[in-house]
Amino acid sequence: MSFSQPSRIFRTAAILVLLLWTSAVLYPLLWTLLSALKNNTQFLTNKPWSLPEFPLYWSNFSYVWKTYHFGDYFLNSVYITLMSSCLSILLSATTAYVIARFKFSGSQLMYMIYLSSMMIPLILGLVPLFFLLNDLYLINKLNGLVLVYTAWSLPFGVFVLVSFFKSLPKELEEASYIDGAGYFRTFFQIMLPMARSGMIPILIMNALNNWNEYIMGTIFVNEPSKYTLPVGIAIMQGEMQYRTEWGPLFAGLLISMVPVVLVYAFFQRYIVAGITAGAVK
Template identity: 45%
Template sequence: MKRSVGEILGRAGIRIPLILWTIAVLYPILWMFLGSFKSNAEIYRNPWGLPETFNFQNYADAWNNYNISTSVFNSLIVTIVGAVLTLVLAIPTAYAIERIRFRGSNFLFTLYVSAMMIPMVLGWIPLFFLLMDLGMLDNIFGLAIVYAISQLPFTIFVLTSFIGTIPKSLEESAAIDGLTPYGVLWKIITPLSTSGIITVTIMNSIQFWNEYFMALIFLQSSENYTLALAIDYISSEAQYTNAWGTLFASLVIAIVPVIILYAIFQRRIAQGMTEGAIKG
């Protein structure tokens, strides 16, 4: 069946803006990737062209001379600890709010949802003095705790929606078989909420990996810098040393893990957001 002119124009009206937006997003990333293989002279001489030779010296300089290796390790620690701690705190809380009805449960859920609307910047100064009093200032584990707490409202909100889709009859059957409430939580609820857990874990991990401002405030020693702070340092140095190729290389090091992670779990994230959108 031939398509009508209106249908063709309608499809083109949707696809053309999407194609243009895709090009606008991908081109700077491609330009940065190609620039990471160029020397400084080549970047100035031919900034928009292909590199004459693919030189990995910029990556070696970023990794060794600018201590990117340590910053990558720090970011991994902060991201993993923050993501795991968020789940450890959020899963039982979401289960209690959704399944264990107690006085104030609705108010507690509303409080968590309301906390999502409060800008995190309002808590930076109190958190600075709190971490200083606890001796956790300039400590990557202290930063990981702050990250975990900052993402608790969002994580609880999403997981509560997932738990609400699980039939209560499964919990009742498990309880009849002798499972304790903790057993029901970890052996029944948690496995059935895998899509939601993966979704919030990936989204939180990307947030922790890319976060800059709290790391800038709570970390002071260069050996504790996360990747975002290290790149900021290289950026400031590049203005005086012309280390633009090294800066591009460090940016590639920062974004490639995020792209790979999202590419692997893209369908699971979309599935998770769809499944948790409406409570059963």
């Protein structure tokens, strides 16, 4: 009995499924781009999924960037995402290293507290977080969102990196101590670079989550000049009310999607490498 025919059929079926999945993923992006190049007349007179007519309205992008302050929203999101993602990966790496490599009273309890915090729904923490930030005078402050996003991302990073640091050989630390290096130098010059394949996927996923976060950005910031992109898009749609400008609205959506698509396009190999890094250890 030959197995070439079944394998060929399976390969063809797998390719068809992947093509269908790719089409399902790319179609919303393409539809958003085509819709961003239309004016309201084309939306009202033609079908929503029809191709845009010439001339293409590239001005929708500059219009939404200036008129609806998308430039400010974009820069706010960039600042908050970069600061919170870098701070969370630094804190999670140092915390995970201490828990994984040093045995002290309460280390496992600390680890369980981090794990249990991942099970608490975000909605339950909004009210106490609001009063805490208010007492610290961090309401309507970008740095307040940075701290909240950092704390929100920290448990997942600790959870992943504790297992990763445990898998690294202890002989490297012992050799470093023999050579005269202290704890800080051993961590930052030896152990941290070795954990890079585990840290990069966490950094990327935290950045994407912080970029797309909406609920906390709405509750903790109500000053228009400090809105993030997800909040700005919702405010923009609310300001339009009965005169919805569909072209600029889709242009704003596309602007918010471009950084996410670029991150996935350029760093997907790091995500895959980080997920599979512990499989062969």
